[in-house]
Amino acid sequence: HSDGNEGNCSERVLVTSSSNIKYIAVPTSDDPILSWMEVRKGVFPNVTNDLASVTNISVGDPITLFIFYKDNSNLYDLDVIDCWAYDDENFPLSKQKLHLNGNSAN
Structure with a gap:
């Protein structure tokens, strides 16, 4: 689903480096929870294993x-309930967005 913002593009997307990935520590009664995100080329389960690709x-x-x-501590679980991609780092000013939950081909 793309909210009507589809089109033919010859642009390229640059995924810079892992330095742009935000790590978030969540305080708990035991150990902190660490979370991070990785981008892989391909559609799961057929994805690249090389982050450089x-x-x-x-x-x-x-x-x-x-x-x-x-x-x-095994006290918590993770559930992504709402995930979006924006065309600008400053997402409130973004002109286009794409909903990423589930199968985005629908």
Whole structure:
């Protein structure tokens, strides 16, 4: 689903480096929970294992976002309920957005 913002593009998307990935520590009664995201080229389960292969992705290339968390205390679970991609880092000013939950081909 693309909210009508589809089109033919010859632009390229640059996924810079893991330095742009935000790590969030969540305080708990035991150990902190760590979470992070990885981008892989391809559609799960057929994705690349090499993170370097996603440094230059063309618009329209299939990608899979993996969201991980580590909870040594086993007190928490993770559920992604609303995930969006925006065409600008400053997403309130973004002109286009794409809903990523589930199968975005629908």
